[in-house]
Amino acid sequence: MARDLKYTRNIGIAAHIDAGKTTTTERILFYTGVNHKIGETHEGSSTMDWMEQEAERGITITSAATTCDWTFPKENGVPTEDAKDYHFNIIDTPGHVDFTVEVNRSLRVLDGLVFLFSAVDGVEPQSETNWRLADNYKVPRIGFVNKMDRQGANFLEVNNQVKEMLGSNAVPIVLPIGDEADFKGVVDLVKNRAIIWHDDNFGSTFDVVEIPEDMKEEVRNYRALLIEEVASYDENLLEKFMEDEESITEDEVHAALRAAVMDMAIIPMVCGSSFKNKGVQFLLDAVCRYLPSPLDRDNIKGINPNTEKEETRKPDVNEPFAALAFKIATDPFVGRLAFFRAYSGRLDAGSYILNNRSGKKERISRIYQMHANKQNAIDFIEAGDIGAAVGFKDIKTGDTMSDEKHPIVLESMNFPDPVIGIAVEPKTKADVDKLGMALSKLAEEDPTFTVRTDEASGQTIISGMGELHLDIIVDRLRREFKVEVNQGQPQVEYKEAITKKAEHREVYKKQSGGRGKFADIVFTLEPAEEGKVGLEFVSEIKGGNVPKEFIPSIEKGFKMAMQNGPLAGYEVDAMKVTLTDGSYHDVDSDQLSFELAAKLGFKAAAKAAKAVIMEPIMKLEVITPEENMGDIVGDLNRRRGQVSDMGDRAGAKTVKATVPLSEMFGYVTTLRTLSSGRATSTMEFSHYAETPSNISEEVIKAAKGVEA
């Protein structure tokens, strides 16, 4: 029987590094009965952090999708008569900036988000980044303020930070009972009662008690605030609120709050301590209550590749099957897995899907639902659910899998380009092939990781989002693929760009006995329109001056030329070419001649079109004691940094700046020295910008193998 989608929740858990995502997920798996014991994270027994490196480094690298069930609602811990089993798919997303892309792709397929904050550290840089990503994807969320047991924990302060720093309407729906080490439970502001978790048995049981006397006034105020916020969202409730506040029922508050959450008008804030087993069950109830089911989200849109018209799919098993692959991973037991979100229809194990990118049919031999590092084979999967497919030949992140008779291409995901590269070579010659194979497998899994061969040096360059990202790749080469490599110094991945419009005529002619070569093209080369990527190619050829069959070759020539910029061989991301005129020779002209004319023409025209070198600019945030602030800002100025904001955070100072990546190697060490180890920093990619001329000269010289 089809599962009632009303009771499905596809949720992610996002946060800054170390806020406690892994611990919280572990507790969720414990309370929902997937795990029977609690394994302390980072001591090797954690269920979610199953990759060896993750356990060792104590960070979560890959997002594993996990399935569990939660019975809701319960009264005093006992399911009520109308209780239902809610089906949860949880994606554990990493907090480190180098892996923002993981968060990105999870957000694309999820319906709701639990956003974790540390009660001590509040809104941290990566919480900001992830919050904005969630805003972009319009993902409704609940805030969970974790680590309430720690010294300095302050729920209401974090609530204020979410309001002020993240510009969101955070509204507490609980208040904590007891401070720091004495944190015992919460007051439920909707039900107007207190919950105290027991210390034994991992907090599985609890008491529902009267609101403590000394909190009554505070509870009254915050409950009034909650009701007011909810009423101001819902007009009907507002009327009731004006007439008689007390007449508003619990169900009415829940219903209006649910609607407000879905609309992102309110972020309900709850708190707890995952580590001390408090507050997690309440969080699960809140997920059922307020976060959307697949039915609450808009129908998914896509393009029918045959008609090129837009089509939509409803989250309904009776619609044709459509799913988006959002992650490719290698599982030590079942092999290569493609995680996908089914948006419509149903897929049976052993049946075929159409991959609309390759245009090929793929047999999905098995379908799994993942329980952290264990897999459960299932016979079929239906609309609204998340699963992992096995047995495919060619599925990549972002591919749409659809019913072969009803093809559709769902909007794919955009990923940032890698900004940092290192040269790698196998330690032994025998490993050359193995390395090539391993790298292409890794690149398939991770769209922000690329592999290329440097034309000038013949070296293999691997590129990614940061030094940690590449470190992990090298580590995986060694562990999973048993290839040892020597690696070079990290280098910045520059780009090249065209800044002016230029016109050019390129005549390519070769006469060498027999049949010669001839192609003649006239074109304008100019910067692409804002926001466009790739080559925009327009042909204005009239009267067959250049025969039709040669036009695609010209386009291909320009496209290929973009991969090797005119100045230093770095890629050109975007440009526009308009082919205005040309001529051909009956005998000597062929496709290759025109392709070459385009390539050569591009190199020649790029000078007049003022090609420049572009460098990645990073967004940096430093948290520092006040006394080191002057030194840190001075150092950033020397690194061509531009300070955009200085502020306060939890008794320390913050400095936000943009700085070219090329100036940031070894920064962590400098920062440590400048602040005697007290300042911390986070950095992530922001955008590409033109380099100053002295720097581009160095980059060009270095690319040509001349000592800069």
Ligand SMILES: Nc1nc2c(ncn2[C@@H]2O[C@H](COP(=O)(O)OP(=O)(O)OP(=O)(O)O)[C@@H](O)[C@H]2O)c(=O)[nH]1
């Ligand atoms: N005191 C206290 N410590 C906690 C709590 N929750 C998590 N921790 C600790 O905080 C540290 C980080 O927790 P994790 O669950 O690994 O955090 P994470 O957000 O998954 O971290 P990444 O995967 O690295 O992004 C661990 O040492 C946990 O034991 C809590 O509620 N109270």
